[in-house]
Amino acid sequence: MSDLGSRPCADAYNFAYLDEQTKRRIRRAILKGIAVPGYQVPFASREMPMPYGWGTGGVQVTAACLVPEDRLKVIDQGADDTTNAVSIRRFFQRTAGVATTEATVIQTRHRIPETPLTDGQILVYQVPIPEPLRFLEPRETETRKMHELEEYGLMHVKLYEDIARHGQIATSYAYPVKVEGRYVMDPSPIPKFDNPKLSGNPAIQLFGAGREQRIYALPPWTETVSLDFDDHPFRTSKAPHDCDLCGAPNSYLDEVITDDASGRMFVCSDTDFCTGRRAGGHIGRLGEAA
Amino acid sequence: MELPADRTLRLQALARGDEGFVLSMAYSTQRGYGRTHAFVGELRIGMVEVEVDIPELGFAVEIGEIELTECETVNQFKGSKTEPPQFTRGYGLVLGQSERKAIAMSLVDRALRWQELGEDFTGAPVQDEEFVLMHCDNIQATGFLEHIKLPHYVDFQAELELVRKLRAEAQVMREAAE
Numbered sequence A: 001m002s003d004l005g006s007r008p009c010a011d012a013y014n015f016a017y018l019d020e021q022t023k024r025r026i027r028r029a030i031l032k033g034i035a036v037p038g039y040q041v042p043f044a045s046r047e048m049p050m051p052y053g054w055g056t057g058g059v060q061v062t063a064a065c066l067v068p069e070d071r072l073k074v075i076d077q078g079a080d081d082t083t084n085a086v087s088i089r090r091f092f093q094r095t096a097g098v099a100t101t102e103a104t105v106i107q108t109r110h111r112i113p114e115t116p117l118t119d120g121q122i123l124v125y126q127v128p129i130p131e132p133l134r135f136l137e138p139r140e141t142e143t144r145k146m147h148e149l150e151e152y153g154l155m156h157v158k159l160y161e162d163i164a165r166h167g168q169i170a171t172s173y174a175y176p177v178k179v180e181g182r183y184v185m186d187p188s189p190i191p192k193f194d195n196p197k198l199s200g201n202p203a204i205q206l207f208g209a210g211r212e213q214r215i216y217a218l219p220p221w222t223e224t225v226s227l228d229f230d231d232h233p234f235r236t237s238k239a240p241h242d243c244d245l246c247g248a249p250n251s252y253l254d255e256v257i258t259d260d261a262s263g264r265m266f267v268c269s270d271t272d273f274c275t276g277r278r279a280g281g282h283i284g285r286l287g288e289a290a
Numbered sequence B: 001m002e003l004p005a006d007r008t009l010r011l012q013a014l015a016r017g018d019e020g021f022v023l024s025m026a027y028s029t030q031r032g033y034g035r036t037h038a039f040v041g042e043l044r045i046g047m048v049e050v051e052v053d054i055p056e057l058g059f060a061v062e063i064g065e066i067e068l069t070e071c072e073t074v075n076q077f078k079g080s081k082t083e084p085p086q087f088t089r090g091y092g093l094v095l096g097q098s099e100r101k102a103i104a105m106s107l108v109d110r111a112l113r114w115q116e117l118g119e120d121f122t123g124a125p126v127q128d129e130e131f132v133l134m135h136c137d138n139i140q141a142t143g144f145l146e147h148i149k150l151p152h153y154v155d156f157q158a159e160l161e162l163v164r165k166l167r168a169e170a171q172v173m174r175e176a177a178e
Helices: A020-035 A056-065 A083-096 A140-148 A153-166 A192-198 A271-279 B007-016 B019-030 B099-112 B129-135 B138-149 B153-177
Strands: A072-076 A105-109 A122-126 A177-179 A183-185 A204-209 A214-218 A224-226 A253-257 A264-268 B038-054 B059-075 B088-095
Touching: A020 A056, A020 A204, A020 A214, A056 A083, A056 A105, A056 A122, A056 A204, A056 A214, A072 A083, A072 A271, A083 A105, A140 B129, A192 A224, A253 B153, A264 A271, B007 B088, B007 B099, B007 B129, B019 B099, B019 B138, B038 B099, B059 B099, B088 B099, B099 B129
Parallel strands: A072 A105, A105 A122, A122 A204
Antiparallel strands: A177 A183, A177 A224, A204 A214, A253 A264, B038 B059, B059 B088
């Protein structure tokens, strides 16, 4: 995470790119989402100067939330330096002039940061497919009805069939949760390792799906339950190693191939967390003292 | 897009739709998947003026001209449970000079009208409004397809750990059986 400071936005753009009317409409959708946690609110998604599927929903939600005093952080796969994160951060630097450290708003793709979020922060998720039932029932007209009627039997049958076939629930990311005992929600493709952090989180969690034109939300301290069975309780999962750079035993790890002779290392997917630990003197198997 | 869609919404979506997708859908009806045989009733290309109604002025202002291709097909129809035998129509209107897309669009439009004309749903993809309309936008399709180029190592790692675990358990089971 680099502190690039506050920069004036190019005069040609409205603050945070979107026009104020569009932001109002998105804020209304966000408020509705917060009022009905886990419910997918349709919204008039705009075409953004980036391809669908690359975070157009997250970008619109972020744009609608940002104020000039905000400090924005953007991560992809937990890392600040991945291409999608860098591009989106630059986009907001150019159109909103927002600094990016000690974040008040964090836009993320596929991870929840390791460092616990705090009251007053907003976490914005980029969502490819907002519908948790989509791979069981491809029709939106059907899945909307299933949510209306709270008809989630199909999902439980799927989880049961996983257990019958594999001995366990064979979903490792985008693991569905039930929100406050009502809506089943897709938490976006975060690893199920991150699922426990969804529940009882002091931050506001907003989910934006631009191509599918849906926004949904978890207000602070909302209870979410990862779907499971009494005799097959939900379990998180990560590579059974410590981070090779900072030695963290409990962070989510990426596996990096280091040569063509099966050499590999496991490193924190959250680069900011890992850098912070190394700066604090923690050294892993392959790390060097700072 | 709100579904079920009325015909105007379908036509808007198809006019914006990807030419290759609309063409293939139309071709599938010609080959018998949701078959309707079309005769071209009208096929024309021309320039049209684009006017914008400006409420503050109280009159419309012409802001330019665009080229359009329009097609109206006349389709065989032997009648259904609710309609007597008659000809039916399909409509296509597309930007630019593209007879191929205009004709294709009118075939797809006609096929999607099965419900209002009392025809049977035969399970053909082109009769499936949600399938056709949700997948004809090539900006959305291109973006979502190309996002596969972005890194996915976090979810891949999660899947990798799962597959390793399942394989390890399968190995134990196999050894126990031997």
